[in-house]
Amino acid sequence: MPDINAVADRVASATPPSVARAIRGLSDCSIAWLFVAPTIVLLLAINIFPLIWTIHLSFTNYASNRPNRPVVNVGLKWYQDILSSPEVWAAMQATAHFVFWTIFFQTLIGFTLAYLVDRKFRGHAFWTTIILIPMMLSPAVVGNFWKFLYQPQIGLFNYIVSFFTGLPPSSFEMLGSVTLAPWAIVIVDTWMWTPYVMLICLAGLRSIPDYIYEAAEVDRASKWRQFWSITLPMALPFIMLAVLFRGIENFKMFDMVMLLTGGGPGSTTELASITLKRQAFEAYRTGYSSAFAIILFVVVFGLANIYVRALNKVKQR
Amino acid sequence: MSALPQSTPSKGAPQKRWPRWARRNLMENIAVALIAIGVLMLVQPFTITLYGWSFTVVLVGTVMFTIVSKFPE
Numbered sequence: 018m019p020d021i022n023a024v025a026d027r028v029a030s031a032t033p034p035s036v037a038r039a040i041r042g043l044s045d046c047s048i049a050w051l052f053v054a055p056t057i058v059l060l061l062a063i064n065i066f067p068l069i070w071t072i073h074l075s076f077t078n079y080a081s082n083r084p085n086r087p088v089v090n091v092g093l094k095w096y097q098d099i100l101s102s103p104e105v106w107a108a109m110q111a112t113a114h115f116v117f118w119t120i121f122f123q124t125l126i127g128f129t130l131a132y133l134v135d136r137k138f139r140g141h142a143f144w145t146t147i148i149l150i151p152m153m154l155s156p157a158v159v160g161n162f163w164k165f166l167y168q169p170q171i172g173l174f175n176y177i178v179s180f181f182t183g184l185p186p187s188s189f190e191m192l193g194s195v196t197l198a199p200w201a202i203v204i205v206d207t208w209m210w211t212p213y214v215m216l217i218c219l220a221g222l223r224s225i226p227d228y229i230y231e232a233a234e235v236d237r238a239s240k241w242r243q244f245w246s247i248t249l250p251m252a253l254p255f256i257m258l259a260v261l262f263r264g265i266e267n268f269k270m271f272d273m274v275m276l277l278t279g280g281g282p283g284s285t286t287e288l289a290s291i292t293l294k295r296q297a298f299e300a301y302r303t304g305y306s307s308a309f310a311i312i313l314f315v316v317v318f319g320l321a322n323i324y325v326r327a328l329n330k331v332k333q334r
Numbered sequence: 335m336s337a338l339p340q341s342t343p344s345k346g347a348p349q350k351r352w353p354r355w356a357r358r359n360l361m362e363n364i365a366v367a368l369i370a371i372g373v374l375m376l377v378q379p380f381t382i383t384l385y386g387w388s389f390t391v392v393l394v395g396t397v398m399f400t401i402v403s404k405f406p407e
Contacts, residue, residue: 100388
């Protein structure tokens with residue numbers, strides 16, 4: 018292993034004298050700032066500046082397809098328009114339907130799978146890897162191949178449903194029906210992200226010490242009682258974490274739903290982020306969409322605060 | 335009669351106690367409740383008036399959380 022002093026000497030001798038003179042006059046704090054400065058500048062340029070610019074645009078009538086038009090301050094007009102628009106309200110409800118049911122199914126199935134995998138049966142590592150595959154795929158890939166699976170004539174999904182229910186496979190269209198399309202996107206998201214919830218729940222289950230179960234066995238507690246009094250309460254912070262994380266992610270859902278249904282039929286699966294994209298890049302209402310983006314940002318930021326608080330509680334355990 | 339030992343006065347100005355109602359935990363709970371209520375108001379399908387006020391409630395909760403998370407425990 019090279020001597021640290023020798024390395025320091027080599028670095029010092031390789032430093033040009035002019036640079037060495039300039040650095041010698043700097044304090045430790047200045048040198049620390051010098052190292053951190055590129056990251057801060059990058060962060061300001063990529064994150065903070067666009068955010069402040071979006072807030073600014075949300076108070077103006079700026080339209081990106083008419084950049085030479087005089088920009089007029091419209092105050093809170095876009096915020097008032099969005100918060101009194103029945104279309105945006107409907108998009109929020111579609112988002113809520115999607116978020117609620119995906120979280121419900123993902124938590125239920127994810128926790129059940131984690132509980133089963135935690136039993137450590139023969140080949141459990143192999144099956145855990147198989148279960149995790151959907152999570153590793155790109156949402157664009159998932160969106161495209163589920164589109165084929167949902168095809169009424171050739172899609173496998175319709176044939177499986179037909180096998181169990183006796184309905185003719187082409188008698189229903191998952192992506193074309195107003196009543197079925199919201200459930201179609203719920204099924205795909207559940208299929209894709211249940212493994213993620215399973216992983217978090219598995220971490221929670223593995224964190225429960227064995228001696229608690231041994232003490233319960235000594236007290237002759239039944240398996241059912243052990244589940245409700247030990248397993249579930251101790252895994253609950255992890256389940257909550259998974260719920261919050263998936264809630265935030267699904268509130269922002271865009272790519273997979275856009276590829277699957279494009280917001281249709283009509284606007285039944287038009288989630289908030291799809292409405293935002295349409296206003297920004299199809300209607301070119303940049304000011305309006307900026308205000309919408311800020312509203313969504315504040316909601317997600319608020320939910321992230323709850324998430325951080327839940328995370329701190331898990332850490333305190 | 336011997337005098338009872340007196341407690342030594344604290345050095346410097348007496349420390350001002352942080353008000354009990356403004357403790358971090360309580361205020362954070364209120365902020366989290368406001369955010370949760372605001373999000374529910376945003377997505378509920380019953381009345382557009384609640385939807386109209388939802389953003390304000392979420393914003394108040396979020397700003398409050400940001401401020402009170404710096405309060406002492």
